[in-house]
Amino acid sequence: MVTMLDPKTLTLLVTGATSGIGAATARRFADAGARIVAVGRREDRLAELKAAYGERVHTVILDARDWAATQQAFENLPAPFDAYNVVFANAGLALGLEPAHEAKMEDWQTMVDTNINGLIYTVRASVPAMVKRGEGHVVFTGSVAGDYPYPGGNVYGGTKAFVKQFALNLWADLAGTGVRVTNIEPGLTETEFSMVRFAGDKGAADKVYAGTAPMTGEDIAEQVFFACSMPRHVNITRIQAMAGQQGFGPFAIKRNPA
Secondary structure, eight states: OOOOOOGGGOEEEEESTTSHHHHHHHHHHHHTTOEEEEEESOHHHHHHHHHHHGGGEEEEEOOTTOHHHHHHHHHTOOTTGGGOOEEEEOOOOOOOOOOGGGSOHHHHHHHIIIIIIHHHHHHHHHHHHHHHHTOEEEEEEOOGGGTSOOTTOHHHHHHHHHHHHHHHHHHHHHTTTTEEEEEEEEOSEESSHHHHHTTTOHHHHHHHHTTSOOEEHHHHHHHHHHHHHSOTTOOOOEEEEOOTTOOOOOOOOOOOOO
């Protein structure tokens, strides 16, 4: 019989904790008795989480794309939150769905800054302390877009491919240290993600999920919780999940007119 970890022994540090998968994961762990370090940019959302769970939540207003601020924030966490043993580097976004030759350079740059730089800053600022303690778990929010291309996915898919390979390389470095690494790779999931992608255009965002039963932030949070609850000698390297109505398409072939 497998003995799962007691969530009351876990302290979760989660970036992007103010919405979507990050917020759902913070609540899932807190409901199970874990301590939470909730990191995000929206003070009001962080305050709501703190109000719901009280002294078991410590909030940090932070833009994870700022290396110096991230390093300082993590180094100055108060006890007992400084003994975090799960780090969920979740902050990320997609912007636009235009083909590469029409995409906005500022959108590309923001995705790289957030999905890559924000992630590696979070890792570099948090992992040394967990290695020193000989216990920890790093979890990433990847995407099926890191494996499978789609029109308009250009730089977003590229950043998630980076996340996938970085997770595998990080595990190669950390194997045997007591610090585990997991990449969670969702498919169709309805959160604020598409609202951000389409700059607040609700109609465009709703079309993404029209006629489907997409996964939710809570569905993905459950996957994070499962991976982190496994006995410490078990490392789940990847979890890839899709909505039941999502599958794979044929190769795109562009034919010249006869």
